[in-house]
Amino acid sequence: xxxxxxxxxxxxxxxxxxxxxxxxxxxxxxxxxxxxxxxxxxxxxxxxxxxxxxxxxxxxxxxxxxxxxxxxxxxxxxxxxxxxxxxxxxxxxxxxxxxxxxxxxxxxxxxxxxxxxxxxxxxxxxxxxxxxxxxxxxxxxxxxxxxxxxxxxxxxxxxxxxxxxxxxxxxxxxxxxxxxxxxxxxxxxxxxxxxxxxxxxxxxxxxxxxxxxxxxxxxxxxxxxxxxx
Amino acid sequence: xxxxxxxxxxxxxxxxxxxxxxxxxxxxxxxxxxxxxxxxxxxxxxxxxxxxxxxxxxxxxxxxxxxxxxxxxxxxxxxxxxxxxxxxxxxxxxxxxxxxxxxxxxxxxxxxxxxxxxxxxxxxxxxxxxxxxxxxxxxxxxxxxxxxxxxxxxxxxxxxxxxxxxxxxxxxxxxxxxxxxxxxxxxxxxxxxxxxxxxxxxxxxxxxxxxxxxxxxxxxxxxxxxxxxxxxxxxxxxxxxxxxxxxxxxxxxxxxxxxxxxxxxxxxxxxxxxxxxxxxxxxxxxxxxxxxxxxxxxxxxxxxxxxxxxxxxxxxxxxxxxxxxxxxxxxxxxxxxxxxxxxxxxxxxxxxxxxxxxxxxxxxxxxxxxxxxxx
Amino acid sequence: xxxxxxxxxxxxxxxxxxxxxxxxxxxxxxxxxxxxxxxxxxxxxxxxxxxxxxxxxxxxxxxxxxxxxxxxxxxxxxxxxxxxxxxxxxxxxxxxxxxxxxxxxxxxxxxxxxxxxxxxxxxxxxxxxxxxxxxxxxxxxxxxxxxxxxxxxxxxxxxxxxxxxxxxxxxxxxxxxxxxxxxxxxxxxxxxxxxxxxxxxxxxxxxxxxxxxxxxxxxxxxxxxxxxxxxxxxxxxxxxxxxxxxxxxxxxxxxxxxxxxxxxxxxxxxxxxxxxxxxxxxxxxxxxxxxxxxxxxxxxxxxxxxxxxxxxxxxxxxxxxxxxxxxxxxxxxxxxxxxxxxxxxxxxxxxxxxxxxxxxxxxxxxxxxxxxxxxxxx
Numbered sequence: 001x002x003x004x005x006x007x008x009x010x011x012x013x014x015x016x017x018x019x020x021x022x023x024x025x026x027x028x029x030x031x032x033x034x035x036x037x038x039x040x041x042x043x044x045x046x047x048x049x050x051x052x053x054x055x056x057x058x059x060x061x062x063x064x065x066x067x068x069x070x071x072x073x074x075x076x077x078x079x080x081x082x083x084x085x086x087x088x089x090x091x092x093x094x095x096x097x098x099x100x101x102x103x104x105x106x107x108x109x110x111x112x113x114x115x116x117x118x119x120x121x122x123x124x125x126x127x128x129x130x131x132x133x134x135x136x137x138x139x140x141x142x143x144x145x146x147x148x149x150x151x152x153x154x155x156x157x158x159x160x161x162x163x164x165x166x167x168x169x170x171x172x173x174x175x176x177x178x179x180x181x182x183x184x185x186x187x188x189x190x191x192x193x194x195x196x197x198x199x200x201x202x203x204x205x206x207x208x209x210x211x212x213x214x215x216x217x218x219x220x221x222x223x224x225x226x227x228x229x
Numbered sequence: 230x231x232x233x234x235x236x237x238x239x240x241x242x243x244x245x246x247x248x249x250x251x252x253x254x255x256x257x258x259x260x261x262x263x264x265x266x267x268x269x270x271x272x273x274x275x276x277x278x279x280x281x282x283x284x285x286x287x288x289x290x291x292x293x294x295x296x297x298x299x300x301x302x303x304x305x306x307x308x309x310x311x312x313x314x315x316x317x318x319x320x321x322x323x324x325x326x327x328x329x330x331x332x333x334x335x336x337x338x339x340x341x342x343x344x345x346x347x348x349x350x351x352x353x354x355x356x357x358x359x360x361x362x363x364x365x366x367x368x369x370x371x372x373x374x375x376x377x378x379x380x381x382x383x384x385x386x387x388x389x390x391x392x393x394x395x396x397x398x399x400x401x402x403x404x405x406x407x408x409x410x411x412x413x414x415x416x417x418x419x420x421x422x423x424x425x426x427x428x429x430x431x432x433x434x435x436x437x438x439x440x441x442x443x444x445x446x447x448x449x450x451x452x453x454x455x456x457x458x459x460x461x462x463x464x465x466x467x468x469x470x471x472x473x474x475x476x477x478x479x480x481x482x483x484x485x486x487x488x489x490x491x492x493x494x495x496x497x498x499x500x501x502x503x504x505x506x507x508x509x510x511x512x513x514x515x516x517x518x519x520x521x522x523x524x525x526x527x528x529x530x531x532x533x534x535x536x537x538x539x540x541x542x543x544x545x546x547x548x549x550x551x552x553x554x555x556x557x558x559x560x561x562x563x564x565x566x567x568x569x570x571x572x573x574x575x576x577x578x579x580x581x582x583x584x585x586x587x588x589x590x591x592x593x594x595x596x597x598x599x600x601x602x603x604x
Numbered sequence: 605x606x607x608x609x610x611x612x613x614x615x616x617x618x619x620x621x622x623x624x625x626x627x628x629x630x631x632x633x634x635x636x637x638x639x640x641x642x643x644x645x646x647x648x649x650x651x652x653x654x655x656x657x658x659x660x661x662x663x664x665x666x667x668x669x670x671x672x673x674x675x676x677x678x679x680x681x682x683x684x685x686x687x688x689x690x691x692x693x694x695x696x697x698x699x700x701x702x703x704x705x706x707x708x709x710x711x712x713x714x715x716x717x718x719x720x721x722x723x724x725x726x727x728x729x730x731x732x733x734x735x736x737x738x739x740x741x742x743x744x745x746x747x748x749x750x751x752x753x754x755x756x757x758x759x760x761x762x763x764x765x766x767x768x769x770x771x772x773x774x775x776x777x778x779x780x781x782x783x784x785x786x787x788x789x790x791x792x793x794x795x796x797x798x799x800x801x802x803x804x805x806x807x808x809x810x811x812x813x814x815x816x817x818x819x820x821x822x823x824x825x826x827x828x829x830x831x832x833x834x835x836x837x838x839x840x841x842x843x844x845x846x847x848x849x850x851x852x853x854x855x856x857x858x859x860x861x862x863x864x865x866x867x868x869x870x871x872x873x874x875x876x877x878x879x880x881x882x883x884x885x886x887x888x889x890x891x892x893x894x895x896x897x898x899x900x901x902x903x904x905x906x907x908x909x910x911x912x913x914x915x916x917x918x919x920x921x922x923x924x925x926x927x928x929x930x931x932x933x934x935x936x937x938x939x940x941x942x943x944x945x946x947x948x949x950x951x952x953x954x955x956x957x958x959x960x961x962x963x964x965x966x967x968x969x970x971x972x973x974x975x976x977x978x979x980x981x982x
Contacts, residue, residue, distance in 0.1 A: 053533065084316065084540060116451055118564065123562070134551070164451070166452075192276065209289045358903035359904075360817060360899055430957065431818050432903050437966070468974040480974045481971040481973055481974065482972045484972060487966075495969055586906045
């Protein structure tokens with residue numbers, strides 16, 4: 001829902017798209033939002049847009065080649081991802097190679113990726129659950145993003161806390177939110193969620209947002225909120 | 230007559246619970262300290278009292294609504310959070326922000342850094358036992374800064390002033406004069422706080438050699454910002470991975486040597502002075518007229534599919550936004566890499582072996598904001 | 605040099621003593637309530653704010669408002685509190701403070717009881733209060749209270765010793781343990797001139813005995829959230845607070861009498877009770893102002909630093925003071941030697957504290973310019 005504000009009118013410079021402006025606040029108060037949306041003219045079909053960004057292979061001599069040399073025998077897909085300015089390399093590896101790749105990333109003298117910036121989980125629905133590691137080197141000043149994907153049936157990823165202590169809380173949070181089990185983590189208890197909430201994974205896409213209020217009422221799923229005190 | 234002891238005295242470590250309601254935990258944060266007399270043997274931090282499901286909520290908000298939520302996560306350095314978010318969207322959409330908007334963004338972000346560091350000074354003084362004197366000195370200046378923010382954005386704390394592509398609306402006509410006025414008061418406030426605390430023997434005795442962290446430990450634990458710099462790592466995102474127009478200013482970056490609580494305090498104090506200098510340079514270079522949004526601003530903010538990781542040097546450290554988009558006007562995944570979360574994860578390592586009173590000082594020196602720890 | 609003090613001229617000594625005690629208690633209660641007003645106003649001004657200014661003109665009715673509120677509060681008692689310890693704790697702290705006023709000579713003629721050992725009486729009675737702290741800490745059945753109680757007991761006992769040793773130095777100089785006689789001793793020169801080191805030790809130790817900043821660890825707000833007092837509310841809490849201010853008055857009066865000359869110096873005994881009272885109050889106020897000022901501006905010491913300071917710094921210096929006093933007395937040296945030795949000791953104490961913290965070599969911050977990108981970060 002776009003909100004009418006002065007900035008929009010200025011930026012348009014009178015492009016005259018009056019029919020597409022959302023209804024006034026009084027009208028919106030009277031009719032439900034769904035009806036109001038239906039009254040707007042249909043947007044031109046934009047379903048032909050690609051759902052994924054085109055993948056650009058990294059230029060020759062990029063960090064992925066060094067990584068391949070440092071961790072031989074590991075299958076990886078490399079492509080460029082944007083940063084604040086410029087771009088950096090992202091590699092996708094399989095879960096079984098993850099520890100080898102991260103060890104090589106940290107210990108190899110050409111890479112020295114000693115800083116784990118961020119560890120996130122992403123729920124790609126049919127394509128599985130993904131864990132994304134953003135690494136940085138304070139001696140070589142280069143970045144690397146490592147990604148690994150697992151399926152819903154076996155959401156286990158080896159933990160990297162032995163390599164990067166910074167991953168400790170990030171992995172706990174990702175487990176809370178996505179249900180990805182980090183094998184080898186020394187203390188995988190809920191961090192942000194209540195201590196007994198180990199069966200719901202809020203950030204997965206099959207947890208819809210609108211129904212979140214229902215969880216706190218009588219519609220609690222069986223067993224939820226009844227963990228040990 | 231000699232009394233014989235039948236059994237040795239049992240010595241048990243005491244578990245003390247600090248929080249979630251406690252004067253010095255800086256928000257709803259709970260620490261369980263196991264102490265042996267006065268020495269801390271183990272610390273278990275418990276967070277999540279302020280978890281609002283922010284990342285999930287962001288997936289349901291479009292790119293303009295999300296700015297308001299970014300404020301609420303990092304509620305002491307709001308402009309940094311907003312900046313990271315709008316920069317991520319702009320990067321994905323390929324939007325260029327006009328110069329005037331960039332300069333105003335920098336001015337406001339640096340003023341926000343000042344107000345956040347004033348908050349730190351005030352709260353840190355209270356932690357160290359000052360009866361509230363540092364707090365009132367700091368908040369006097371912070372109120373002046375918030376007055377300017379209110380004039381510009383309409384709100385004292387949750388500004389929601391940055392927009393994708395620039396700013397929401399033009400600043401007030403007397404913006405430059407107001408900022409100059411406020412800066413004079415701010416410099417006096419910094420001097421006052423400096424006189425009150427920096428060379429106070431008791432303060433120094435409470436802060437020096439407490440919670441020392443080496444550079445290697447800091448890097449391994451994912452720390453950033455003043456804590457990283459206090460440990461001796463010469464790294465500041467404004468210089469080393471510049472964003473916005475920071476590469477046009479000349480300023481100094483303070484780096485400590487010992488990584489203890491005193492160094493962190495000194496680094497933040499010095500950063501305040503440098504922020505004043507940056508704001509003055511930005512005011513000089515500010516284009517007097519110009520658009521604040523690009524002319525070809527799309528009406529509906531839809532990003533092409535892709536991902537981006539943008540980062541901003543917030544007063545607490547590196548505030549990062551990992552934005553994954555599958556097309557559309559809402560993020561598919563929006564991960565906020567919050568500096569307080571990463572810094573706080575090292576609390577245990579830093580506090581074990583210190584005294585109970587030092588645990589409070591160490592937590593204070595980390596300058597956490599629970600909004601961004603819990604999101 | 606032994607002089608005995610005259611009592612108040614009323615027929616029955618017991619009646620006159622009782623009357624005096626009643627008057628003192630009443631005055632002290634009101635005076636202490638207004639000490640809170642004074643402190644809040646001064647601390648507020650130091651903190652760039654106004655302090656109480658709503659209840660009455662200049663907030664002068666604020667203590668009354670506070671008193672009314674505290675008196676009408678519910679008397680909560682933790683279910684698991686030790687019945688005797690928790691009940692008696694308040695009195696254990698409150699009563700010794702008021703007992704001290706028995707031996708305090710407000711003017712040359714106004715005192716309740718003249719004791720030949722009034723200095724020892726004052727010090728010992730004010731030292732009884734630590735039992736009350738222990739009872740409060742233990743009886744509250746709360747970890748925070750227990751911590752606070754232990755810290756309070758440790759602190760109070762530790763700082764009693766330098767306080768008493770400083771007084772011993774005084775007693776050696778004046779050959780009397782009676783506060784009245786010590787005041788009379790100072791008709792030409794106040795004792796602060798002969799015993800500056802003793803004065804410094806007294807000043808520091810008295811702040812510690814009062815448990816005010818920078819020694820307020822037992823009641824450290826930001827750590828143990830009030831320490832011993834957290835399970836007490838309403839009247840009991842107000843009694844704790846009042847006791848703290850009563851003690852402040854007692855120590856201020858003691859300091860005014862034994863170091864600054866009380867009502868005797870500089871005008872002697874013949875100026876009438878009004879001026880004597882004024883002098884007493886003025887000199888007492890100097891101490892009160894000092895205590896309040898320090899409270900607003902200094903952070904808190906840590907427990908181990910506090911203990912170190914008492915045992916490793918103050919006590920040795922107090923013993924040195926006694927040693928030099930002894931030398932002067934035994935060898936019958938002129939009084940100026942007292943000034944020289946004690947003054948040197950005072951300077952040494954200040955220098956020691958200054959140097960031990962300030963001049964530990966510490967590298968200053970390194971400053972890097974934004975124009976040069978980082979090439980080596982670690």
